[in-house]
Amino acid sequence: MKKLLPLLILLAGFEGFAQTADTLYHEDFETGGTSFTLNTADMSGSSGTTGYNEWVINDAYDGGTGQLVCLGIPTTFTVPNTQSQPVGTTGGPSTFYMHITSDAATAAGIYNCSYLAANGLCGNAEYNFTAMNQDINVAGYDSVTTTFIWLCDGSQNIYGELYYSTDSGTSWTLVTGGTSQYRNQPTWANKAVSMAIAPGTTSFRIGFRFVNQVSLAANDPGFGIDEIHVIGKTTAAAPVAAFSVSDSSVCANTCVDFTDLSSGNPTSWFWIFSGATPSFSTSQNPTAVCYNSPGNYPVSLIVNGPGGSDTITTSTMIVNAIPGAPVITVSGDTLFATPGFATYQWSLNGVAISGATTSSFVTTTGGVYEVAVSDSNGCTAISATIIVTTSLADMNDVPVFLYPNPASDFIQLQTNATASSIYISDLAGRKIKQFSSASNKEIIDVSDFTSGIYVITIITENQKQLHQKIVIQ
Structure with missing residues (x-):
């Protein structure tokens, strides 16, 4: 058989993706929120409690009434209650959370989520930043998704922001995808933000900033945060189907073997062999796939894995006809x-x-x-x-007895040697009849022979050839 190099088929077809997700961090502030440092100077934030608004962690939801002196004029203000939390998310209606509150409200005994808006008279623009003080290990992940619940009514110029850092808090990047300004939301809302992780990145942390710029109208509540989760995700690419075949050009009635060379960790295989037996297989490496009829036949392989599936179909098999027997x-x-x-x-x-x-x-x-x-x-x-036959009369020293001769129905053959096989041929050398023997006596049926002269060849058990002529009437 003329051998061809094994056929290697590589084709990137349909690609799917699947993700695995791991929760890397969770903060619900029930134990004080020690993973966060409040009121840092990062991102122009007011350091400590030097401003008139600040970040706190508590479980205060009740509002109240207080008094603020602005330009020497006492002014009464009212802080509304902060909406209760969604029990299905937090486990209770009034759990601990991280939020903005104002010095004026605190002085009046009001500790829930509120703020003193910058109006250019009694308060100027101010920024309040709070950030994680520990790194999350994100090595090996393609992206992270940060989820949290939040509220902040604010105004056009008063809102919350989300930041992240991949250098342990040395620098911070504003998350601008989707929501970049958290405002106009007086009730608790869920938020999920996905961020790609550059190859080689190992650390990740987040921070929140309350932006309080001069505004003529503003509403409580301020910026409040709870139930923070950071989830690391890895994306698995779909496998890419590939295979080789032991021989891609064969003769009819030949069997071949197929070898899976797919990448991407496939977990299942489905082969389709047109014109072959079997016509399909779920083995990874099918063997003894037989092609009995000449033609060109495609082979298809479908692989499935964690990331999806891929299909390859190629005109792989060339099956050549068997030539007619020579004469x-x-x-x-x-x-x-x-x-x-x-x-x-x-x-x-x-x-x-x-x-x-x-x-x-x-x-x-x-x-x-x-x-x-x-x-x-x-x-x-x-x-x-x-x-x-080299000589029909050459019987060596082993006699062969045939009778009757001529014959029409049966011939009785007897020799002094034990025969192993017997052939009857015509004078042109064409074999007419053959059979095995283990005896020195045989009765041979010649009733279906046409009239003529034939040669009986006896091959003895020691491979000696004996020949004798017989006439059929």
């Missing part, structure tokens, strides 16, 4: 096989004759001859056997 003709002592084949190999009594590789062969010994041929595709065929 041997006899001329004197020379045997001729059908011309036009790529190779020839003559055999005598089932054993290849060394050097006998052309379309003709000159016989010097009696026996059973045949020739094997192959075409340009490497597909082979074998001729029918032909018996050659």
